[in-house]
Amino acid sequence: MSNSRLSADSIRGIAHEVGFDLVRFGPADPGEHAEHFTKWLDADRHGEMNYLATNKDRIVDPQLWREGVRSSISVAVDYSGPPGELPGGGRIARYAVGRDYHRWLGKRITKLRNELEHAGLPQGSMKGGTDAVPVLERALAVRAGIGFLAKSSMVISPTHGPYLQLAELLVGEELPFDAVSPGTCGTCTACIDSCPTKAIVAPFQVDSRRCLSYTTIEQRGFVDRDLREAQGEWLFGCDICVEVCPFTSKSKRRDLFGLDRPKDLAPHRIVETWTLVDVLEMDEARYDAEFVGTAMRRAKRSGMRRNAATVLGNRREESALPALSIAMRDNDPVVRGHAAWAIGRIDPKHSALRSAMTIEDDPRVRDEIQFAMHGE
Numbered sequence: 198m199s200n201s202r203l204s205a206d207s208i209r210g211i212a213h214e215v216g217f218d219l220v221r222f223g224p225a226d227p228g229e230h231a232e233h234f235t236k237w238l239d240a241d242r243h244g245e246m247n248y249l250a251t252n253k254d255r256i257v258d259p260q261l262w263r264e265g266v267r268s269s270i271s272v273a274v275d276y277s278g279p280p281g282e283l284p285g286g287g288r289i290a291r292y293a294v295g296r297d298y299h300r301w302l303g304k305r306i307t308k309l310r311n312e313l314e315h316a317g318l319p320q321g322s323m324k325g326g327t328d329a330v331p332v333l334e335r336a337l338a339v340r341a342g343i344g345f346l347a348k349s350s351m352v353i354s355p356t357h358g359p360y361l362q363l364a365e366l367l368v369g370e371e372l373p374f375d376a377v378s379p380g381t382c383g384t385c386t387a388c389i390d391s392c393p394t395k396a397i398v399a400p401f402q403v404d405s406r407r408c409l410s411y412t413t414i415e416q417r418g419f420v421d422r423d424l425r426e427a428q429g430e431w432l433f434g435c436d437i438c439v440e441v442c443p444f445t446s447k448s449k450r451r452d453l454f455g456l457d458r459p460k461d462l463a464p465h466r467i468v469e470t471w472t473l474v475d476v477l478e479m480d481e482a483r484y485d486a487e488f489v490g491t492a493m494r495r496a497k498r499s500g501m502r503r504n505a506a507t508v509l510g511n512r513r514e515e516s517a518l519p520a521l522s523i524a525m526r527d528n529d530p531v532v533r534g535h536a537a538w539a540i541g542r543i544d545p546k547h548s549a550l551r552s553a554m555t556i557e558d559d560p561r562v563r564d565e566i567q568f569a570m571h572g573e
């Protein structure tokens with residue numbers, strides 16, 4: 198290793214100490230993955246995530262993000278654990294059940310950066326983060342040997358499985374790159390076959406516009422009607438392509454080994470105590486007070502209430518009809534429209550639909566009410 202007083206083993210030791218389960222070194226650029234990414238953008242598979250297209254140049258060329266970076270210290274935390282389920286129904290993807298990982302994982306990356314500076318790496322040459330960074334984190338992780346790229350497009354570690362949150366610190370040092378990870382999907386297609394919306398359109402390729410992780414989190418406004426039933430129980434995100442993966446049960450996951458879950462991953466009180474009706478009914482003040490510090494804030498209040506209505510409809514939850522009827526008079530047309538859809542699934546002849554039709558003036562909501570009552 199050039200330009201550094203630190204050995205590769207010391208860097209690894211510091212990163213493990215800071216709290217990363219996997220630490221590998223690889224190139225600081227995405228290599229051939231850059232082309233896959235630009236093709237994906239060209240096919241509009243990013244939907245409304247315009248920040249990906251806007252940052253395209255920096256994403257494919259990390260030198261534009263921080264000049265002089267040569268290596269990536271790619272790290273991962275195993276976030277496996279029990280499914281996130283609200284009492285009475287509604288599922289939250291595992292990555293979002295605890296504190297917002299952008300915060301706690303971001304803090305670990307900052308700590309790693311500070312510790313490495315303290316140990317001798319020049320601070321100015323480092324740039325890092327997690328998720329909300331203009332880098333292809335999966336590409337860097339694969340190139341560093343954290344895991345292999347699977348058909349679901351998840352990076353899977355043969356030892357720790359797919360429940361990995363990725364982060365990275367790009368540095369100006371020439372670190373000794375690790376070997377690429379062993380492991381392959383072989384002939385398995387379980388994730389492709391099980392995806393409820395057929396979002397994995399080809400091996401390694403996800404069309405966000407169909408992925409529940411996009412429609413329930415990133416997408417604003419109305420969700421296409423033909424994707425709502427497939428949303429099933431999912432209130433926020435989706436874990437199906439990971440749950441069905443054979444590497445999930447084969448791996449040394451934290452939960453299978455009875456290891457302590459870090460407190461950051463402990464389920465938030467919303468996940469432990471709220472019902473779907475609570476989510477549907479929450480006002481702005483309650484949303485602000487309770488959702489602060491959770492990754493679920495990404496969906497915004499409107500998105501969470503929309504999702505709650507959809508799941509209540511999928512559950513055909515008759516006891517939710519009074520709350521859904523009140524939601525038909527909400528200020529938010531997205532909530533009104535999805536509440537109408539949900540009522541239609543439970544009781545298409547319900548009086549709330551007829552009375553809402555007499556006063557509704559938003560054409561999209563009128564269309565939803567019409568569909569709820571008559572299926573057309």
Ligand code: B12
Binds near residue numbers: 334350359401404
């Ligand atoms: C946008 C985004 C999404 C989008 C699009 C995902 C996608 N697969 O395209 C949506 C909202 C759908 C999403 C969903 C999820 N995401 Co996401 N997401 C991101 C984000 C912000 C950018 C990724 C991106 O640019 N996607 C565009 C595609 C083209 O790139 P990619 O996802 O890296 O996929 C690679 C391969 O697909 C390959 N490829 C593409 N086409 C082809 C074709 C061929 C032939 C080949 C060989 C390869 C290939 O090239 C890509 C680059 O390496 C990253 C964070 C980051 N900064 O990287 C997190 C990230 C990828 N997401 C993550 C997670 C955890 C999830 C979810 C599990 C969350 C959930 N439970 O709800 C789901 C999983 C869905 C899935 N099967 O991918 C983790 C991945 C962890 C891991 N072990 O892989 C990341 C790294 C965040 C993090 N810091 O932990 N996500």
Ligand code: SF4
Binds near residue numbers: 393395434437438439
């Ligand atoms: S997260 Fe769910 S919807 Fe998205 S690709 Fe995986 S199984 Fe399909």
Ligand code: SF4
Binds near residue numbers: 350381385388443
């Ligand atoms: S379910 Fe099968 S095809 Fe999909 S990622 Fe896992 S091993 Fe690969």
